[in-house]
Amino acid sequence: MGYAMRMTAMGHRQLHTPSSADGAILDIALHSNGLRQVLVQPAQRSPIETTFLFKVRVADTDGHRGAASMLIEQRYRWRGYAVDHKNTERPDSITLCASNATQVLGTVTVGLDGASGLLCEATYPHEVARLRVPGARLCELTRFAIDQTELNKQVMAALLHIAYLYAYVVSESTTLLIEVNPRHVGYYTKALGFAVVGSERNCERAAAPSVLLSLPLTKVRALIRKYGGQQGYGSAKNLYTYCFSEQEETGILGRILAINGASRKHSLG
Numbered sequence: 001m002g003y004a005m006r007m008t009a010m011g012h013r014q015l016h017t018p019s020s021a022d023g024a025i026l027d028i029a030l031h032s033n034g035l036r037q038v039l040v041q042p043a044q045r046s047p048i049e050t051t052f053l054f055k056v057r058v059a060d061t062d063g064h065r066g067a068a069s070m071l072i073e074q075r076y077r078w079r080g081y082a083v084d085h086k087n088t089e090r091p092d093s094i095t096l097c098a099s100n101a102t103q104v105l106g107t108v109t110v111g112l113d114g115a116s117g118l119l120c121e122a123t124y125p126h127e128v129a130r131l132r133v134p135g136a137r138l139c140e141l142t143r144f145a146i147d148q149t150e151l152n153k154q155v156m157a158a159l160l161h162i163a164y165l166y167a168y169v170v171s172e173s174t175t176l177l178i179e180v181n182p183r184h185v186g187y188y189t190k191a192l193g194f195a196v197v198g199s200e201r202n203c204e205r206a207a208a209p210s211v212l213l214s215l216p217l218t219k220v221r222a223l224i225r226k227y228g229g230q231q232g233y234g235s236a237k238n239l240y241t242y243c244f245s246e247q248e249e250t251g252i253l254g255r256i257l258a259i260n261g262a263s264r265k266h267s268l269g
């Protein structure tokens with residue numbers, strides 16, 4: 001089962017679970033020539049000359065959600081953060097996970113601004129309120145964790161690219177927010193283009209200091225168009241080179257829409 005966006009009677013955006021659909025989105029494989037292969041599920045199958053690396057799917061079962069939560073717990077505890085178990089299944093959110101044959105390699109949750117608001121509002125109420133200008137539709141990334149393997153950049157880029165498709169193309173969000181630890185601000189601003197919109201404070205959910213960052217999703221689109229599909233060439237700090245090409249993105253979006261039974265809201269151009 002996957003998720004789709006719907007509007008409530010009050011005009012709030014929500015994500016709901018259709019009654020039937022496999023949440024598998026894509027497999028990433030390595031071709032014998034050394035190039036990445038993106039195999040959109042379920043129609044495409046890996047050629048024999050490729051080596052399976054990882055898959056990305058919607059965490060749409062108790063098993064997938066539990067495995068994603070285990071990675072969150074492991075990575076957060078390792079960094080000394082608390083783990084918030086109270087907001088794991090909000091109707092206005094969707095969780096993605098990347099995994100290989102034996103373990104979850106990464107997970108992220110996309111939350112839409114709706115009746116329940118955003119989780120980052122608990123720490124930054126005034127900053128979020130100022131961003132709710134006419135025409136703006138906010139969303140946030142939460143519960144973001146990547147296991148430390150040689151694939152961590154590819155996993156992170158795949159999750160972020162698919163999160164962008166859900167947030168911008170499917171759900172019509174305009175602005176992406178995320179709370180990060182102060183020591184990670186430099187990476188998010190240089191590698192992903194975020195800007196600081198909220199100064200350092202204590203995040204009660206993580207029991208750790210945080211900084212609020214913001215990123216226009218039109219900027220994400222432009223950076224993906226410019227750098228996507230270069231498979232890591234160029235600056236090592238530019239994560240967008242690990243994102244998908246325009247051709248790959250078109251196939252991935254088709255799979256997302258098939259899972260969700262949703263319609264495309266924004267043009268990919």
